[in-house]
Amino acid sequence: MGTLKVFSGRSNRQLAEKIAGQIGEPLGHCEINTFSDGEIWVKYSDNIRGSDVFIVQSTNPPAENLLELLIMIDAARRASARKIAAVIPYFGYARQDRKDQPRVSITAKLVANLITEAGADRVITMDLHAPQIQGFFDIPVDHLYSSAILVKAFSKKKIPNLAVASPDVGGIKMARAYAKRLEADLIVIDKRRPRQNEAEVMNIIGDVAGKNILIVDDLIDTAGTLSNGVTALQQAGAKDVYAACTHPVFSGQAIERIEKSNIKKVVVTDSLPLRGQSSKIEVESVAHIFAEAMKRTFKHLSISSLFDVDKG
Numbered sequence: 001m002g003t004l005k006v007f008s009g010r011s012n013r014q015l016a017e018k019i020a021g022q023i024g025e026p027l028g029h030c031e032i033n034t035f036s037d038g039e040i041w042v043k044y045s046d047n048i049r050g051s052d053v054f055i056v057q058s059t060n061p062p063a064e065n066l067l068e069l070l071i072m073i074d075a076a077r078r079a080s081a082r083k084i085a086a087v088i089p090y091f092g093y094a095r096q097d098r099k100d101q102p103r104v105s106i107t108a109k110l111v112a113n114l115i116t117e118a119g120a121d122r123v124i125t126m127d128l129h130a131p132q133i134q135g136f137f138d139i140p141v142d143h144l145y146s147s148a149i150l151v152k153a154f155s156k157k158k159i160p161n162l163a164v165a166s167p168d169v170g171g172i173k174m175a176r177a178y179a180k181r182l183e184a185d186l187i188v189i190d191k192r193r194p195r196q197n198e199a200e201v202m203n204i205i206g207d208v209a210g211k212n213i214l215i216v217d218d219l220i221d222t223a224g225t226l227s228n229g230v231t232a233l234q235q236a237g238a239k240d241v242y243a244a245c246t247h248p249v250f251s252g253q254a255i256e257r258i259e260k261s262n263i264k265k266v267v268v269t270d271s272l273p274l275r276g277q278s279s280k281i282e283v284e285s286v287a288h289i290f291a292e293a294m295k296r297t298f299k300h301l302s303i304s305s306l307f308d309v310d311k312g
Helices: 013-023 064-078 107-118 131-136 147-157 169-182 224-235 254-260 287-298
Strands: 004-008 030-034 040-044 052-056 083-088 122-126 141-144 162-166 185-195 198-205 212-220 241-248 265-269 281-284
Touching: 004 013, 004 287, 013 052, 013 287, 030 064, 040 064, 052 064, 052 287, 064 083, 064 107, 083 287, 107 131, 122 287, 131 141, 141 287, 147 169, 147 241, 147 265, 147 281, 162 169, 169 185, 169 212, 185 224, 212 224, 224 241, 224 254
Parallel strands: 004 052, 052 083, 083 122, 122 141, 162 185, 162 212, 212 241, 241 265, 265 281
Antiparallel strands: 030 040, 185 198
């Protein structure tokens, strides 16, 4: 068996350092520079010949984050690494996972192909926007869930008369898993999206009157869906509204919208670095989940127990 080495791109080095600390290995040395024209250059300072290399890099925009991951994988392959695992806390470009209208790209499949062709042997990721994206890869994918962390965070809050809400029909499975573990009712917000980054609440399925509501989702982008959902729930008689989300994308006016909304608290993970600060935002780390998955992968042990929490 070779040695385990953890390296980080520049998209979320703070999380990579936490993961390495949990594993008990120092973060490997890798030079990453950008030329004046924007071209990315990568060199591994450590000898990785025969090593099992784990590269931690989220692929959120700008596109340089994805390109940086591909270049790091290619450099590791050419440096004779024994195995290369792409550890992607947030898998970007996942929202385009099907051809739902003419003449559009399926970017999730394109990115899966790029990572595979670059030379990755395995992908470790968390809360894909659509679980079926695992099938886009021709290499093993370990799909981890943040629900273990976020359910625990809300269990500690001991919120009375709680109901869990899915922000759309597609998120019902995730919401059901939270509701089961928090012993809460399940609510569904029926949403229509007239165009990208715009959402309009159409109907609320379930009784919310007098209840505290937890909205769960895999990501928050512009926070438009979240703020609209909070307004609709409170108009229907809900009391305090909370949110749990894995990936705090927080683009555009997201932080401002959260601040202006009547939401009580938004709990997110550190799969992405925060783009702003708000007293309403609370961060829970997923470093130990990734560290455990990486250690077990290196030792050829089962990691199925890390998946169990999302079974509903």
